[in-house]
Amino acid sequence: DNLKEVLVRVSKELDNCMNFWLKYSHDNENGGFYNCLSAEGSVYDTTKYCWLQGRQVWMYSTLYQEVGRFRVTEVYDAAVKGGEFLIMFGKNKDTGKCYFSLNRYGEPIKVQRTIFSEVFYVMAMTSLYTLTSDEKYKVEASEMMSRVVYWAGEGAAELGRPQLDGEQVASSLAVPMCILSLIPMVERVGWVRPGLEDRCVKELLLHHDKEREVVLENVTMEGGQVQGVAGRMMNPGHAIECGWFLLQHATKNGDKELAETAVHSFIETPLAYGWDKEWGGIMYFMDAEGLSPTALEWDMKLWWVHLEAMVATLMVFDTTKEEKHWDSFEKVFKYSFDNFPLSGGEWAGYLDRQGKVKMDFKGGPYKGCFHLPRALMICETLLQKLLANQH
Amino acid sequence: DNLKEVLVRVSKELDNCMNFWLKYSHDNENGGFYNCLSAEGSVYDTTKYCWLQGRQVWMYSTLYQEVGRFRVTEVYDAAVKGGEFLIMFGKNKDTGKCYFSLNRYGEPIKVQRTIFSEVFYVMAMTSLYTLTSDEKYKVEASEMMSRVVYWAGEGAAELGRPQLDGEQVASSLAVPMCILSLIPMVERVGWVRPGLEDRCVKELLLHHDKEREVVLENVTMEGGQVQGVAGRMMNPGHAIECGWFLLQHATKNGDKELAETAVHSFIETPLAYGWDKEWGGIMYFMDAEGLSPTALEWDMKLWWVHLEAMVATLMVFDTTKEEKHWDSFEKVFKYSFDNFPLSGGEWAGYLDRQGKVKMDFKGGPYKGCFHLPRALMICETLLQKLLANQH
Structure with missing residues (x-):
């Protein structure tokens, strides 16, 4: 019943969202x-x-x-x-x-x-x-x-961008993550590069700091600590998005160990430490040592972060069928649907820490027709599949 | 009496601040x-x-x-x-x-x-x-x-930075403002470029949109409207800082008209529209048409903005001796001293809209030993002069 109710809301939101872009953009x-x-x-x-x-x-x-x-x-x-x-x-x-x-x-x-x-x-x-x-x-x-x-x-x-003497050579999470996400797409146009997928996965896993059990945005090419703020920076939403990319890859290849790492270290744990215990929602940036991040927007609640978390938790539930992951999905779903939607389709992108809409535009320099409909589309498909399997 | 009390607090703050940098940096x-x-x-x-x-x-x-x-x-x-x-x-x-x-x-x-x-x-x-x-x-x-x-x-x-076909050629407030502020300094090392100072002033005045009575961060080289967000962007603290640079220049040259523009259009008006009627303090970014700025930090309260406003309002009071400018100074002074100071010298740099400290570091990538001690030093000198003239 709950599944069905969620599916109805997700589908309706997807329609509203797409109507907005089709009409105005x-x-x-x-x-x-x-x-x-x-x-x-x-x-x-x-x-x-x-x-x-x-x-x-x-x-x-x-x-x-x-x-x-x-x-x-x-x-x-x-x-x-x-x-x-x-x-x-x-x-x-x-x-x-x-x-x-x-x-x-x-x-x-x-x-x-x-x-x-x-x-x-x-x-x-x-x-x-x-x-x-x-x-x-x-x-x-x-x-x-x-x-x-x-x-x-x-x-x-x-x-x-010149590589200067004092700059630490580092791996930025976004790069192997983007390339990994492209691989299933370019395969469909016949583009293949043997070993590339494994190299991406390997590089992504370097960002998992096992000692602190966190995902870091920047690490050395050997997985070591980068100096200062950049080296301690965590972006829980980014880790979670990376988590579902890794989980998809692991599922495709039947790699159980990788699936477990994706679920536990890239999704479950970042969602736990990223969750704002005071106000709800997921923090944008955090520091691995608990210091004050230097990015001014660190404590804001961003639409895409929450959508990636919806996709990731639902995908994990679909994979594991463990109730606790459905609970996580519901928590993120409830926070998101309570706080982001604007009337007329599409969501607000940027809430303050307390969850109040801070900028009310629906499209901006970094916010387009993508994160909301992509997440809703994936969730709709997963929910339909889960419902079909129930009967 | 009030002057004296303020002077004591300013001088003490300057000492605390400098002790911090001398000890730790x-x-x-x-x-x-x-x-x-x-x-x-x-x-x-x-x-x-x-x-x-x-x-x-x-x-x-x-x-x-x-x-x-x-x-x-x-x-x-x-x-x-x-x-x-x-x-x-x-x-x-x-x-x-x-x-x-x-x-x-x-x-x-x-x-x-x-x-x-x-x-x-x-x-x-x-x-x-x-x-x-x-x-x-x-x-x-x-x-x-x-x-x-x-x-x-x-x-x-x-x-x-390549100049591409689609980019509008624009004047960014920061550039002529920085150069104008350097001129009295480089004169002391004998560097002179005839006409440069006037060109800077002229370019700065283009940023004053007389119709809307606002100061814009970006205008065309003829003072026209730049397209979109960039063209409507206002940074009241930046306008106010520019205001006291212009006022100093006008005073030096006995240019009464320019002094009036500096006081009214670059200081008084931006302070009025920049002031947050709900929570106090000065907004970081605003949009000239009242739209939502796209910069995520737009509603934050930044230390330097308030310090520039303290300097500007006190300088205007010193120039005009009008009570209303002392009142403006006191308003900014009170907000600042109530919200920014951290124990042990130096201020927090970044408050949320409500005035709560959002990042508690004293020095960061854009915050060093500069805005606080510079403003306190200038205010100390002005207050001493005002006090001396009273007696």
Whole structure:
């Protein structure tokens, strides 16, 4: 009964959310999607952020292919148009490097010295290939994936951030995590790199500090302690997201030991230490020694953190069928649905520590059509499966 | 009486603050200053931030030269040693560009594509020249000042941030403001650039949006509206700091009209719209159309904002002798002294909207020995002058 009730709420929320993006975010004049949308859906900034462009294309393509009620022309067309905008304007044609942001006409504003715009470009292109079977998306995805892996490894210097003498060489959780998450997607376009998946998993496991039983954002390439604030930084939501990526990978490969580490060390434990005992919800940043983080937003409650935790706990429950994981899911679900939803679909992204909405826009430079619908889609599928198995 | 009471508190706070930095921040082994200091004075990160290295050198040199009770060997020696560390390690010897951060041994970690490390390098070197009369500091200051002005203008491309087609060319308040503030300092080392001061003032005045009666962080080079969030961004504390720089400049030149604009449009008005009617204190970021800012920390109360407001309002009172400005000073003074001080000297830097200390460290990547002692030093001098004139 509880399962069913949750499923109804999840599905309804997914519909409301997608209605919002379908209605307000399309730029039919210039192509691409507006990202900065107020609570009412008005465009408060016309900048187009490439992370969010790629994510929205992926979301539309994926919903069309995987969730029956979204198999409609409007979704298909918007995915393709969004992808064309990205191919046309999203990358520097000479270097293949993606931009971070474009103006409404597609002219580049900013380029980051990282690989994240590229990661979401790959996601978009892989999903467009399976959507349309058009070979050009396969080529786009494969070529960009090769660059991502190169720039994340031996080609790092080409990103333009000088490696200076005093900087500690470190592994940042986001990089192997993003690449691991791309692997099942690029396999579908025939891109294979033997050993890469294992290398990512190995690097991710270095971030698990067994002594303190925490997941660290930055560790040395041997898994040692990085100096100072960066070396003690924890982002529980990030660890939890990484947890469900690892769990999926472990399940696929029948790796029980890895599944256990993913469940216990990357999901259960970070959820426990990340939970705000005073106000509820999951902290954004924490320090492994309990010091004051230096990031000003450390105690805020972010929408995506809670959505990753919903996905992760439900996936763990689906895997283990242990009641305690359903309880964890329910706790996160209740906090999230009590605090984030705004009327008219899509959630607030940023609450203060107490759980009050601190910024009421629905789309912003780092918040697009992605975390909410992705999580709701995954939860819907898992809940349907759990319900089907009950009967 | 009130004046006297305030003076006593200000002087005591200055002593406590300086005792903290003198006791805990010196790295006697490697040179330079530790910046990341906990409430108790322990080093929680050994990174040395060049903004803060330069500022601390300037603070020590200036206190030694201008405030009798700091004219002690310990302060003099620490200023010189800090300056030598900066000269030795703070800049790339080939390009003259300063680093943003160094490890404890002085090896570079990071370089920013801006001119701010350089601005504080110039401040440090000018003050060391007047402290020691050693010509080498004069040379260091002059050469770096020339580079700052070049990189802020026609040499911008050399900073390494590509100017892309879609980016709106804009004036950022910080740049002309920093350069204006440097001019009286570099004059003391004989560096003069005719017309520069007027150009800075002119550019700063473009940021005053007369229609909405607000100060904007970013405007076009003609004073027009920049698109989106960046174009509507206001930082009341920044406007107020700019206000007292402009007021000093206007006073020096007997420019009454500019003085009035500084007082009314850069100090009085931003203090009024920046004041949080619900919880007190001054907002960090606001949007000129009242939308939700996108910076996560927008509603926080920052120490430096309040200190700049203390300096500005007291300076305005000193200039105008109007009671209402003393009242403004008292309001900011009371909020600040009620909320920011931590035991053992130095203040907390970051309060939440409600005024609760959100991070309890005394020194961090952007918080060093600068804003608190500078503001207290200026207020002490102004209060002493006001008291002397009363009698």
